[in-house]
Amino acid sequence: MASQAVPKDHVTVRTDPIPAGEAVVTLENLSLWYGDFQALHDVSLTVPKNQVTALIGASGCGKSTLLRCVNRMNDLVPSVRVEGQLSYEGVNLYDGAVDPVEVRRRVGMVFQKPNPFPKSVYENVAFGPRLHGYAGDMDALVEKSLKGAALWDEVQDKLKQSGLGLSGGQQQRLCIARAMATDPDVILMDEPTSALDPIATDRIEELIHEIKKDYTVIIVTHNMQQAGRVSDRTAFMHLGVLIEEGPTEQIFTNPQHEMTERYISGRFG
Amino acid sequence: MSLKGIGTPADQARLARRKRIGQIYRIVTGIPVVLAVLLIATLVFDVTTDTVSWHVVEPDNEGVNLSFQEGFRWFGTWEHVVTQELEARGEDPAATLGDAEERRKFGLRNRVELLWSLNGQPMRWVVSNSRDDRVASYGWFEGNRMHDELLAGLEGGEQLRLNPWLDAAFFTKNASRTPLMAGLINALVGTVWVILLVILISVPIGVGSAVYLEEYAPNNWMTRFIEVNIRNLAGVPSIVYGILGLYAFVRLMNIGPVVLSASMTLALLILPVVVIASREAIKAVPPSLRQASYGLGATRWQTTSRVVLPNAVSGIVTGVILAVARAIGETAPLLMVGAAAFIPRIPDGPFATYTVIPIQIYSWVGENDPEFANVASAGIVVLLVILVALYAVAFYLRRRFERSW
Ligand SMILES: Nc1ncnc2c1ncn2[C@@H]1O[C@H](COP(=O)(O)OP(=O)(O)O)[C@@H](O)[C@H]1O
Numbered sequence: 156m157a158s159q160a161v162p163k164d165h166v167t168v169r170t171d172p173i174p175a176g177e178a179v180v181t182l183e184n185l186s187l188w189y190g191d192f193q194a195l196h197d198v199s200l201t202v203p204k205n206q207v208t209a210l211i212g213a214s215g216c217g218k219s220t221l222l223r224c225v226n227r228m229n230d231l232v233p234s235v236r237v238e239g240q241l242s243y244e245g246v247n248l249y250d251g252a253v254d255p256v257e258v259r260r261r262v263g264m265v266f267q268k269p270n271p272f273p274k275s276v277y278e279n280v281a282f283g284p285r286l287h288g289y290a291g292d293m294d295a296l297v298e299k300s301l302k303g304a305a306l307w308d309e310v311q312d313k314l315k316q317s318g319l320g321l322s323g324g325q326q327q328r329l330c331i332a333r334a335m336a337t338d339p340d341v342i343l344m345d346e347p348t349s350a351l352d353p354i355a356t357d358r359i360e361e362l363i364h365e366i367k368k369d370y371t372v373i374i375v376t377h378n379m380q381q382a383g384r385v386s387d388r389t390a391f392m393h394l395g396v397l398i399e400e401g402p403t404e405q406i407f408t409n410p411q412h413e414m415t416e417r418y419i420s421g422r423f424g
Numbered sequence: 425m426s427l428k429g430i431g432t433p434a435d436q437a438r439l440a441r442r443k444r445i446g447q448i449y450r451i452v453t454g455i456p457v458v459l460a461v462l463l464i465a466t467l468v469f470d471v472t473t474d475t476v477s478w479h480v481v482e483p484d485n486e487g488v489n490l491s492f493q494e495g496f497r498w499f500g501t502w503e504h505v506v507t508q509e510l511e512a513r514g515e516d517p518a519a520t521l522g523d524a525e526e527r528r529k530f531g532l533r534n535r536v537e538l539l540w541s542l543n544g545q546p547m548r549w550v551v552s553n554s555r556d557d558r559v560a561s562y563g564w565f566e567g568n569r570m571h572d573e574l575l576a577g578l579e580g581g582e583q584l585r586l587n588p589w590l591d592a593a594f595f596t597k598n599a600s601r602t603p604l605m606a607g608l609i610n611a612l613v614g615t616v617w618v619i620l621l622v623i624l625i626s627v628p629i630g631v632g633s634a635v636y637l638e639e640y641a642p643n644n645w646m647t648r649f650i651e652v653n654i655r656n657l658a659g660v661p662s663i664v665y666g667i668l669g670l671y672a673f674v675r676l677m678n679i680g681p682v683v684l685s686a687s688m689t690l691a692l693l694i695l696p697v698v699v700i701a702s703r704e705a706i707k708a709v710p711p712s713l714r715q716a717s718y719g720l721g722a723t724r725w726q727t728t729s730r731v732v733l734p735n736a737v738s739g740i741v742t743g744v745i746l747a748v749a750r751a752i753g754e755t756a757p758l759l760m761v762g763a764a765a766f767i768p769r770i771p772d773g774p775f776a777t778y779t780v781i782p783i784q785i786y787s788w789v790g791e792n793d794p795e796f797a798n799v800a801s802a803g804i805v806v807l808l809v810i811l812v813a814l815y816a817v818a819f820y821l822r823r824r825f826e827r828s829w
């Protein structure tokens with residue numbers, strides 16, 4: 156079922172396409188190979204500014220791979236090869252002149268499992284700014300980032316304690332604060348709540364709502380309700396092919412493609 | 425399934441049988457542990473009891489101190505020399521040294537200390553009996569057994585005393601032909617110098633190689649070839665490293681039989697272990713932490729130095745200390761690269777001639793005088809204490825780094 160064939164020349168079904176002017180990140184015919192295995196097939200997608208875009212699809216369909224293209228984390232896998240274009244504010248990130256380290260500064264990432272450094276809460280947040288030689292008021296920046304991640308009230312007395320001592324949900328918000336501290340424009344989240352309990356999940360979802368006024372968010376999620384709750388637009392993938400994308404409402408209430416419909420209604424995946 | 429039939433006699437029998445078998449496994453697997461503990465306890469007991477012996481001594485606090493002038497030349501036996509000197513001063517040798525019989529005793533019992541001037545030439549001789557004169561010596565067990573007998577047999581002002589070979593003076597004296605005069609200072613300082621340089625050489629190279637292999641090296645046949653060879657090198661007998669050191673460092677690079685050659689040889693010997701231990705420690709750092717670091721825009725080197733190494737440091741330190749502990753106990757390769765059985769001066773740097781504790785012990789064990797067995801035991805205890813201290817440091821550092829990181 157999940158391995159149901161997709162025609163390789165599938166044309167992504169698009170509803171209400173984003174005009175080029177509102178785009179922050181634009182993928183054009185992006186294909187990616189792990190060695191001989193092609194994980195992404197000619198994906199084209201436009202990510203609008205200050206909105207939340209959700210990537211959904213069955214396990215192994217390439218959501219994380221696509222996400223990691225945006226901050227060039229895939230470069231760390233030795234056998235990866237990318238074709239096509241991925242532009243960020245008009246610059247092709249896969250141009251030879253682009254430094255992936257710079258890209259990752261501007262495109263923050265939050266991972267599936269909370270992964271704070273085994274350091275103090277403060278040092279976790281200060282890690283990125285220190286890397287880049289931040290010369291301003293570090294205390295203020297840490298406070299601002301923690302407030303931005305809705306964690307300040309809970310940890311302001313524990314700044315010197317280990318980040319590992321926090322609860323899972325707090326750790327994940329710490330990771331979000333850590334990503335915010337380098338002042339990125341885009342934040343990528345790869346199933347950020349899959350390791351959390353429902354209450355912690357709620358808080359992260361609320362947080363995503365709040366931060367989108369300052370950031371553009373791309374979130375991978377397994378959880379359809381979550382995509383429905385937090386995202387403005389949704390893209391559905393299957394076996395490395397982007398099947399359909401459009402406003403979340405539209406995708407969930409009136410999917411155009413038959414595969415999307417079956418996935419949404421829980422009949423596969 | 426229902427719980428009916430549980431706790432029946434058949435069940436109880438089966439349970440009893442399983443408990444019996446479990447008991448047998450526990451005993452069979454426990455035996456080697458008990459044996460090992462017994463063995464170690466025996467060894468430690470044996471060695472430590474050898475560092476004490478019973479001496480029948482004749483307290484004599486007057487002593488005879490004779491200083492000879494510069495330009496004095498040695499000839500004949502010491503007794504002859506001392507007699508000559510006393511006569512030359514217009515003193516009566518018999519008054520100072522006693523009659524012929526006492527002189528013989530004096531000759532047996534007293535020590536002649538040789539003091540060296542900086543250029544290694546004898547400057548003056550001191551004949552002294554300022555330490556109590558020893559009449560007879562018995563081992564710890566023998567002395568305990570014969571205690572009453574010995575007490576009864578004491579003559580004149582003689583006393584029965586317990587002599588600790590491992591006293592403070594053991595750490596201030598150099599090796600000597602006379603057991604009571606023998607100390608560890610030169611070997612101890614030699615060991616400290618050698619090990620210091622071993623650490624300085626092997627840690628940067630070993631940890632650097634581990635970082636390269638884990639974080640930078642491409643995954644190709646060349647890297648795998650190097651990995652396999654490092655593992656093989658860890659199993660090469662240490663004497664082979666000695667030959668290599670003799671050829672490469674002492675002769676080819678012409679460094680000579682000095683501390684530096686020994687350190688380079690031992691560094692080479694433990695490098696594979698340092699590399700392997702460091703790689704394991706680096707490998708154990710969770711990939712998610714590296715991802716977090718890269719995700720924040722860290723370069724490879726920033727990730728290595730700020731995330732990977734601090735998280736691996738407790739494992740690296742433990743590996744280095746275990747390797748260094750091995751190096752401290754090495755004897756064979758150092759015999760090859762020129763550690764001397766006796767050196768007149770305390771080694772004072774990388775280019776000094778040297779000896780180390782295990783070699784000193786080895787040469788003591790080969791001496792004729794049975795009391796050198798006691799001296800050797802004292803040396804062994806020092807060596808064991810150093811090793812235990814190293815393990816304690818490893819344990820402490822491990823705990824410390826684990827807490828802050
Ligand atoms: N580092 C990698 N090397 C080789 N194949 C990979 C790697 N990462 C992912 N893949 C493969 O790429 C496909 C997409 O994986 P992924 O992007 O993780 O999917 P998703 O996040 O949607 O579950 C899968 O078939 C997976 O096996």
Ligand SMILES: [Mg+2]
Pocket residue numbers: 218219220345
């Ligand atoms: Mg994934």
